[in-house]
Amino acid sequence: MDPQTTEGKTGVSRAREDMSAEERAVHINFMREAIAMVTLLPLLNVPQNILSLTHTLQQGELALQTDETPVGCVFVHEGVIIGRGTNATNRTLNGTRHAEFEAINEILTTPASTSSEDLTNAESPEGVSDRCEMKYTPAILKECDLYVTVEPCIMCASLLRQFGIRKVYFGASNEKFGGTGGVLNIHRANGRVPKEGEVLERHKDDYEVSGGWLREEAILLLRRFYVQENGKGWYSVSPFESRCLCLIVYLCMLVETGADVQIAPVPKKRKDRTVKEVEPLEEATQS
Amino acid sequence: MGTNFDRKCSDPSKEGGALFKSPTFSLSPLKTTLATQKHEATLTVYVSTIPVKSASTILGRLRNAEIDNGLNLQHLRRFAKYTDVPEHVLSSIQAARRSLGLGPDVDTSQELLLLVGGINSVSHEEVHYIISPTVTQVPICSIMVPLLAPTSYEQAVSWSSRFWPTVYKKSNPFGPHPSIISRAQEDIDGDSRTWMELAIRAGQESRRLGHGEAIGVAVVERCDGQSRLLAVSGDARWLDWKHGGSGNVAGHAVLRSIAMVATSIKASENGNIDSTETACTAPRSIFHDKPVISAEHGQSRASTSRYLCHGLEIYCSHEPCVMCSMAILHSRFGKVIFNKRMPETGGLSSEGDLAHGLFWRKELNWTLLAWEMSNGDASGETLGLEINA
Ligand SMILES: [Zn+2]
Numbered sequence: 192m193d194p195q196t197t198e199g200k201t202g203v204s205r206a207r208e209d210m211s212a213e214e215r216a217v218h219i220n221f222m223r224e225a226i227a228m229v230t231l232l233p234l235l236n237v238p239q240n241i242l243s244l245t246h247t248l249q250q251g252e253l254a255l256q257t258d259e260t261p262v263g264c265v266f267v268h269e270g271v272i273i274g275r276g277t278n279a280t281n282r283t284l285n286g287t288r289h290a291e292f293e294a295i296n297e298i299l300t301t302p303a304s305t306s307s308e309d310l311t312n313a314e315s316p317e318g319v320s321d322r323c324e325m326k327y328t329p330a331i332l333k334e335c336d337l338y339v340t341v342e343p344c345i346m347c348a349s350l351l352r353q354f355g356i357r358k359v360y361f362g363a364s365n366e367k368f369g370g371t372g373g374v375l376n377i378h379r380a381n382g383r384v385p386k387e388g389e390v391l392e393r394h395k396d397d398y399e400v401s402g403g404w405l406r407e408e409a410i411l412l413l414r415r416f417y418v419q420e421n422g423k424g425w426y427s428v429s430p431f432e433s434r435c436l437c438l439i440v441y442l443c444m445l446v447e448t449g450a451d452v453q454i455a456p457v458p459k460k461r462k463d464r465t466v467k468e469v470e471p472l473e474e475a476t477q478s
Numbered sequence: 479m480g481t482n483f484d485r486k487c488s489d490p491s492k493e494g495g496a497l498f499k500s501p502t503f504s505l506s507p508l509k510t511t512l513a514t515q516k517h518e519a520t521l522t523v524y525v526s527t528i529p530v531k532s533a534s535t536i537l538g539r540l541r542n543a544e545i546d547n548g549l550n551l552q553h554l555r556r557f558a559k560y561t562d563v564p565e566h567v568l569s570s571i572q573a574a575r576r577s578l579g580l581g582p583d584v585d586t587s588q589e590l591l592l593l594v595g596g597i598n599s600v601s602h603e604e605v606h607y608i609i610s611p612t613v614t615q616v617p618i619c620s621i622m623v624p625l626l627a628p629t630s631y632e633q634a635v636s637w638s639s640r641f642w643p644t645v646y647k648k649s650n651p652f653g654p655h656p657s658i659i660s661r662a663q664e665d666i667d668g669d670s671r672t673w674m675e676l677a678i679r680a681g682q683e684s685r686r687l688g689h690g691e692a693i694g695v696a697v698v699e700r701c702d703g704q705s706r707l708l709a710v711s712g713d714a715r716w717l718d719w720k721h722g723g724s725g726n727v728a729g730h731a732v733l734r735s736i737a738m739v740a741t742s743i744k745a746s747e748n749g750n751i752d753s754t755e756t757a758c759t760a761p762r763s764i765f766h767d768k769p770v771i772s773a774e775h776g777q778s779r780a781s782t783s784r785y786l787c788h789g790l791e792i793y794c795s796h797e798p799c800v801m802c803s804m805a806i807l808h809s810r811f812g813k814v815i816f817n818k819r820m821p822e823t824g825g826l827s828s829e830g831d832l833a834h835g836l837f838w839r840k841e842l843n844w845t846l847l848a849w850e851m852s853n854g855d856a857s858g859e860t861l862g863l864e865i866n867a
């Protein structure tokens with residue numbers, strides 16, 4: 192797709208010479224997390240379809256499939272990932288559920304704590320709305336950096352502008368819909384094109400953008416998605432692997448939720464473990 | 479909810495009449511970015527004079543020369559009578575004659591003016607050869623002509639009087655074909671007021687209840703001349719929102735309507751395993767994808783086989799912001815109609831501050847038809863200019 196690129200595996204291009212190696216490593220690390228969101232995509236869907244999962248488990252076969260465009264992102268606040276998202280347009284039948292929306296939704300709906308004190312406070316005159324305190328206020332987004340595998344589209348670039356964001360690091364650029372350079376420059380003056388001789392003043396909602404991080408890997412993900420025929424997913428695992436996977440998911444759920452049937456959408460705190468478990472699966476499918 | 483919906487649909491005169499008394503009410507198609515930017519782009523061309531009787535011979539030589547490479551000048555007449563061109567063209571050709579020492583007297587009935595080609599695609603010598611390989615003195619002048627085809631009959635008339643005889647071929651090089659627009663406009667002309675009024679009313683109710691700004695949206699499906707309401711939503715940026723800033727950006731009315739359509743398609747497909755998902759997902763979300771006020775509806779579309787909001791109509795009380803405009807494209811809507819223009823934040827128009835004209839841009843993989851539905855200042859809420867609708 193991009194024969195002229197010679198940046199090697201890191202995919203760090205141009206404009207970053209002034210960055211120290213340590214700093215670059217930090218960004219690459221977070222971008223890896225964003226990519227992991229996509230490679231983990233089928234797994235993330237599992238807890239939400241737990242009934243069908245146990246059903247297929249009985250049949251002894253599991254084919255984890257997805258037809259979502261593989262885009263993933265993480266929001267980072269003071270060096271800590273506070274939200275993750277993947278594209279969910281097919282699952283929701285909603286063409287606007289891009290990874291950025293999903294991640295912001297996660298951030299803004301993370302409960303502060305589940306202590307009983309909060310729950311009693313909840314019966315405020317407003318009723319349901321203040322059931323529990325949220326961990327983050329929207330203002331935190333202005334102090335966040337976004338790492339996303341593909342350049343945000345025009346819609347998401349505007350979403351980020353309206354909520355506020357500090358800086359966007361992306362992998363592959365998006366010539367079809369890109370809102371941070373690909374088609375429009377929403378991050379600068381909402382995309383207004385300066386008149387001749389005019390210098391655009393910096394607006395308070397403007398944000399920094401840096402592209403090309405782990406670009407090859409992001410492109411590879413997209414290519415693997417588009418190459419596949421009939422829009423079906425590229426993950427299929429053996430019956431044995433499926434049993435292991437189900438077991439992991441089940442254990443995660445138990446840890447997350449106790450014996451309750453309530454299922455958390457993403458087993459967040461177990462991420463390190465899940466990453467380790469999935470990588471061999473991916474290799475298996477490539478061979 | 480069903481009966482409420484039927485009542486609103488079936489009696490447009492009563493329901494819609496109150497707000498739209500204004501006689502100035504009208505639908506006007508939005509201009510595309512290309513139409514506004516390159517509206518008056520010009521090209522400099524060579525013009526010469528030829529005897530009427532040798533017109534066909536010269537035309538043959540002109541064709542053989544193949545000089546119009548890359549340029550489409552189909553909207554300009556090749557030959558023009560002296561009486562058909564503007565005064566400045568005549569004086570240019572007279573000046574060319576004078577410089578060759580030719581007299582001012584011409585039998586204008588025996589001569590025609592010929593547009594040879596752009597000065598960058600043909601040389602002076604070639605022009606001379608085409609007009610006459612034998613005659614030594616050929617008056618040649620250069621004039622400015624409109625580079626691209628006119629988008630209306632009026633424009634063609636105006637250009638003919640200013641530049642060179644121009645033909646309106648009912649084509650639009652900058653956007654949807656005029657006949658497509660006019661046919662689509664006929665389709666929606668009958669009931670678009672009703673839908674717009676529902677959108678405006680949902681916005682007003684949202685504002686009254688403190689859910690959001692007075693911005694509302696209605697989504698309509700139209701099959702075989704029958705229109706059917708699928709979703710109505712009001713802005714919900716302040717709903718469950720204790721913070722300042724620009725509110726819950728995901729609660730914009732357009733996003734909510736799109737989500738309602740999706741939710742109802744999903745609901746109608748359910749009965750299968752998917753229903754567990756709605757039951758299990760966390761109840762809290764920034765997406766207010768279910769109706770929360772009485773003016774709001776979510777209804778499954780008739781043709782469930784189709785995906786997203788393909789081909790649907792979306793009526794917006796205010797021109798959608800950049801995010802919502804792009805959301806409309808991502809959802810593959812077929813038509814968008816808005817009431818109040820948002821000159822500083824709107825993403826659809828090609829004439830505002832931003833001038834993105836997102837409804838029709840060649841770079842994007844989806845285009846749709848867009849109208850501004852103005853009704854004077856008779857109704858609707860005026861929002862702060864800085865607000866993203
Ligand atoms: Zn997006």
Ligand SMILES: [Zn+2]
Nearest residue numbers: 730799802867
């Ligand atoms: Zn909006």
